[in-house]
Amino acid sequence: MKFIGIDIAKSTFVTAYPLPTGGYRTKTYPNDPKGVALFMKSFSQEGHHCVLEATGNYGMLLLYMLCKAGIAVSQVNPKQIKHFARMMMTVTKTDDVDAKLISLYGEKMCPPVYRFPAESLLILKQKKVIARQLRKQLVALSNLKESLQALPIKDKASLKSLDKTLRFLKARIEEIDADIADVASSAFEQQIASLTSVKGIGISLATSLVISTGGFSQFETSKQLARFVGIYPSYQQSGSSINIRGKISRNGDSNLRSLLYIASWSAIRYNETCKEAYERLKARGKPSKVALVAVANKLLRQAFAICKSNSRYVDGYKSTLNKNANSSCFLT
Known part of the structure; x- marks a missing residue:
């Protein structure tokens, strides 16, 4: 070759x-x-x-x-x-x-052969990028408006133009978000339904997971997925002097990691396994943020297992999948 x-x-x-x-x-x-x-x-x-x-x-x-x-x-x-x-x-x-x-x-x-994503996935990625850029503009202009309002003499025409632009951006973001939800629900109906059955995962996170991972088709194990997202802990070991379990790698989509972290807040309240994991880590003296990141990792693995098995989430269910496949919904 x-x-x-x-x-x-x-x-x-x-x-x-x-x-x-x-x-x-x-x-x-x-x-x-x-x-x-x-x-x-x-x-x-x-x-x-x-x-x-x-x-x-x-x-x-x-x-x-x-x-x-x-x-x-x-x-x-x-x-x-x-x-x-x-x-x-x-x-x-x-x-x-x-x-x-x-x-x-x-x-x-000898890298693996690339599998080109479906057309619907490419459309979703474009919509997601545009929505993200519009949100950045919305935040920037909102901050600009606040700074202008602190001036002793204000230009009403400038503030009026700014308000008009902010309303336009908000309307466009809502429209694109609705388009993303419609396309995702139509093209990935089964996966979206499976993902939203997991307690802690809503339509926004489910859609982002499908878009970022290509419908989970590019990954064989949940460890591969966790590394791709950048929520997998790093580890350094050399001889007897270096044995460090470091921070998460942060190599992947920062927006997806943020959504997973926010979803962990709900998961520790309503997702039985995530709640148990959080309480166990807190009892061991781990900081709340470290425990929440671990819950986000667990939530991601639950999503992977649910989609790969083409099933719905059952709270408290113990997976019978091969442990070597790293696709168990519930980690100990």
């Missing part, structure tokens, strides 16, 4: 083809449908595997066309390539060098 490394930019992408005699041949293509089509004609589908970094929206067209054509492609975390480059002691950073490194990474690590 030959791995083709691809370095994505806004207008172009650089490819690195491994040569039979060693080394690489690089070529630059336009990052548009014609450029991607030209790239796909430059190699045979059999025996080739494309590898690229996750670069947000700029790499989605290439991913989409490669997956649609049935060409094996992998999308890797840029941090993995960054640390791989450090391991190789690379001192030069150019688009060509990056493409070669990505190709070498694919050869050494």
